[in-house]
Amino acid sequence: MTTEERRQELLHLLTRADGARTGTELAKKLGVSRQIIVGDVSILRAEGAKILSTPRGYQMLETSPGVIETVACRHTAEEMGAELDAMVDNGVTVRDVIVEHPVYGEIRADLMIESRRDVAAFVRKMEAAGAPPLSQLTAGVHLHTVEAKTREEIEDARKELARLGFLATNGDA
Numbered sequence: 255m256t257t258e259e260r261r262q263e264l265l266h267l268l269t270r271a272d273g274a275r276t277g278t279e280l281a282k283k284l285g286v287s288r289q290i291i292v293g294d295v296s297i298l299r300a301e302g303a304k305i306l307s308t309p310r311g312y313q314m315l316e317t318s319p320g321v322i323e324t325v326a327c328r329h330t331a332e333e334m335g336a337e338l339d340a341m342v343d344n345g346v347t348v349r350d351v352i353v354e355h356p357v358y359g360e361i362r363a364d365l366m367i368e369s370r371r372d373v374a375a376f377v378r379k380m381e382a383a384g385a386p387p388l389s390q391l392t393a394g395v396h397l398h399t400v401e402a403k404t405r406e407e408i409e410d411a412r413k414e415l416a417r418l419g420f421l422a423t424n425g426d427a
Contacts (some may be wrong), residue, residue: 260284261294265303274311274366306364309376313366320403322349326422327415328394331387334380337420338373344411345402352397353388361388365398395422 255263264280277288277295284291295305295312304315329337341348348367355361367373380387389396402408415421 255284257294260286260290261298264291264294265298268305268312268314271313274308274313276311280312306366308364308366309379310366310372320401321405321408322399322401323405323408324352325398325400325408325412325415327389327396327398327420328422329389329420330394331390333418333420334387334389335373335377336418337415338367338376339370340414340418340420341398341400341411342367342369342373344414345404345407346411347401349399349401351388352399353392353395355391361391363388 263284267280267283268275277291281288281291291312295307299305306313306315325341327337338348348365350362350364352360352362365376367376387396400408400411402411412421
């Protein structure tokens with residue numbers, strides 16, 4: 255299989271996948287190293303493929319018939335799970351996290367968190383790695399791009415975030 259054929263097969267596997275696929279899983283399927291997959295994904299992205307790198311693995315960005323908005327939040331690292339639970343409990347998918355760094359500018363990481371199970375896995379992975387959340391760079395202030403079937407679900411999530419004290423206000427920025 256040529257490099258181009260492998261990349262097309264990788265794209266095909268991700269397009270057909272029901273959810274995220276790890277680099278290791280894809281590498282095994284294609285008979286290459288995980289590092290080759292990482293490079294192939296980078297090339298495919300540069301060519302315009304909408305591939306997300308999430309905590310669960312690679313997946314295609316689906317075009318959504320729903321509502322997509324940005325929510326500003328502020329909380330401690332210890333409250334991250336509660337914040338994410340508040341959103342997924344209201345039917346919201348947390349697509350990413352964004353912080354505004356004074357030197358690097360906008361830093362964004364794909365999340366694609368849709369359920370309490372996803373939240374628990376993400377929090378476990380962060381704890382196991384000893385990795386601080388990106389929001390630690392900005393005193394807890396950060397943005398999430400969120401998606402839901404209806405605007406009401408996002409508004410309900412905002413209300414719950416406000417009730418918990420996690421919704422950022424203009425004075426937080």
